[in-house]
Amino acid sequence: MKSSQTSREILRTVGVSKEYPGVKALSNVDFDLLSGEVHILLGENGAGKSTFTQIVAGAVHNDNGEIYLDRKKVNIKSCLHAQELGVGMVFQESHLLPLLTVAENIFCGHEPLKKGEKGPIDWNYMREKSAELLGKLGYTIDVNTKVGQLNLVERRMVEFAKALSQNCKVMILDEPTASLSAKETEQLFTVIRELKKQNVGIIYISHRLDEVKRIGDRVTVFRNGAKIKTLRVADTDTDELIELMVGRKMESIYPWEERQIGETVMKVEGFTHPKYFQNISFSLHRGEILGICGLKGSGKSEILRAIFGDLKISDGKMEIAGKMVTIHTPSQAIQNKMAYVPADRRREGLNLNFDIVKNTTIASMKKFTVWGLLSDKKELAAAQQYKEQLQIKTPTVKKMVRQLSGGNQQKVVLAKWLSSDAQIIIFEEPTNGIDVGAKFEFHQLIMELAKSGTAVILMSSDLPELVGMSDRVLVMKEGSIVGRLEHAELTQEKVLQYAT
Ligand SMILES: Nc1ncnc2c1ncn2[C@@H]1O[C@H](COP(=O)(O)OP(=O)(O)OP(=O)(O)O)[C@@H](O)[C@H]1O
Ligand SMILES: [Mg+2]
Structure with a gap:
């Protein structure tokens, strides 16, 4: 944080509350933000972090409480109004519009005009x-x-650029690094760091606890819609933060176990794509958890899509259960008992209007x-079981997925694939946006799947997770496999050495 002489209060909330039908999303939240600080919000899925920040950004209206910007009481009416007040x-x-271009999205709502206020839109400048x-x-x-043609990470970048274009005093980032x-x-x-130097105050929501120390000045923990505590980052540690979030002591360990790995279920040989990867060969075994990682542009996601028939290769062969197969479409992959859980889950994983x-x-x-005949009772029992195991926060499993918090939506995607009877499951960034407690449960569920013979491919940029859960890791770089590491020799440093 900057020295206390230069930082001043730019945002304060007093007693902010919000109720949704049947859910007290926020109760009586007092909060403050200083200029030039990064204030991190932590809390389990459904704790109220997004709701709180959406209120400050004008996207949701609070039922009670007051908001002060620069010590002046404000009544924030809409996102546009919040932007005018300096909150981005x-x-x-x-929130991007897929049919508009990147530039149009970045300046949507505050298009630059030629000749000051009156002229036509200045497209070149834009x-x-x-x-x-x-x-x-x-x-x-x-x-x-057009934004609709961009991938998940590119869309994220456009959103950051959009927020930067508004020159705001308060910048809110809700799980910016999730993908x-x-x-x-x-x-x-x-x-x-540059924004901090310009005295912008930043509210930063994350489930990646290592980021707290790296970027945060103060941290506030939410639980069940209430603020539990605000601390200086320098005065706390991960264990204390986890305890504050979940309300009890919890060990952050991985449930990996030494075990017998079975026969080969999938063999990939010489997979090549003219743009993304060359000559990729590896095999996957029954009951194995195979980690895959690499930086952006390493071809890691593309190789998974190719295996699943979602990207056409120019060369290569694949065997499943000892038989040569050709997979040209995802439905052929599904027929071969494969499942693929992509990182971009809102696009491809959920039906928001179903329960x-x-x-x-x-x-x-x-x-x-x-x-x-479909049995309602059986379906309900399965959903109920996963609700408990993955701690999906909802009054009932009959709730529409649209009404769940971001992390709880992710948990539903995981439930869907954990309950499928696929023999080969590809998980791409499975625990993005999922809180610590549910992460632990998920790791246990994957371990159980593996023990019962399912082969799992785990692509994760969460290095502790990758190293903690994989039997073997393939590291990719520039379209090739550059490292193959066994569990015993796995460390985060080694993985990074190969990847960079
Ligand atoms: N539009 C809505 N309708 C009904 N309930 C909602 C709605 N939006 C949020 N909620 C509920 O409000 C509570 C708080 O949700 P919120 O999205 O703020 O959580 P969060 O802390 O951001 O969680 P996550 O880490 O999963 O993103 C949850 O119980 C959620 O189900
Ligand atoms: Mg949220």
Whole structure:
């Protein structure tokens, strides 16, 4: 934090509360933010972090309480109003318009005009400035591209650029690094440090606890909609923060066990794609957890998509259970008992307008039939079981997924695939945005799957998770496998050495 002479209070909330039907999302939150500080919000999924920041950013209205900006009481009416007051936010879920270009999205709502206030929109300035802002984030994207054509990480970058373009006093980042790799995270931190120097106050929500020490000045913990405590980062540690979040002591260990790995279930040989990867060969065994990692551009996601028939290869062969197979489409992969849980789950993993029960069972309907008919009772029991195991925070499993917090939506995706009877499951960034307690449960569930013979491919940029859970790790770089590490020799440092 800057010295106390120069930092001043820029935001204060007093007694902020919010209720949704049947859920007290926030109760009586007192909070303050200083200029030039990074104030981290922590809490389990559903604790109220997004709701609280959405209120400050004008996207949600509070039922009670007061908000002060620069010590002046304000009544924030909308996102646009919040922006005018100097509050910008990068939301947990994308707020971009897919049919508009990158530049149009960045300046949507505050388009620069020629000749001051009156002229037509200054398109050239808009495009140049957009490219410049993205450049600051270490990104070059053609600013004339439609946002709908971008991948998850690129869309994130456009959202950061959009927030930066508003020159705000208060910047809110809701799980900004959830889909970013180590290098992109570093780039974002550089930008955050620069914003701090310009005296911007930053509210930063994350489930990656290592980030607290790296970027935070103060930290506030939420539990069940209430503020539990605000601490200086220098005065606390991870164990204390976990205890404050979950309300009890918890050991952060991985449930990995030494065990007998079975026969080969999948053999990939010489997979090549003209753009993304060359000559990739590896095998996967029954009951094995195979980690895959690499930086952006290493080809790690593309190779998984190719295996699943979602990306066409120019050369290569694949065997499943000893038989040569050709997989050209995801549905052929599914017929071969494969499942793929992509990182971009809102796009590809959930039906937001269905309830939790349907979303849980949709990938494995057969399991839930009796005499060929779908059994409500069986479906309900399965959803109920995962609700408890993964601690999905909801009054009932009949709730529409749209109404769950971001992390609880992710848990439903995991439930869906954990309950499928696939023999090979590919998880891409499975615990992104998931709180510590549920992470631990999920790791246990994966371990149980592996013990019962399922082969798991785990692609994760959460290095402690990758190292803690994998039997073997393949490290990719520039389209090739550059390192193969066994569990006994796995360390985060080694993985990074190969990856960079
Ligand atoms: N639109 C909505 N309708 C009904 N309930 C909602 C709605 N939005 C949020 N909630 C509920 O409010 C509570 C707080 O949710 P919030 O999204 O603020 O949690 P969070 O701390 O951001 O969690 P996460 O880490 O999972 O993102 C949750 O119980 C959630 O189900
Ligand atoms: Mg949230």
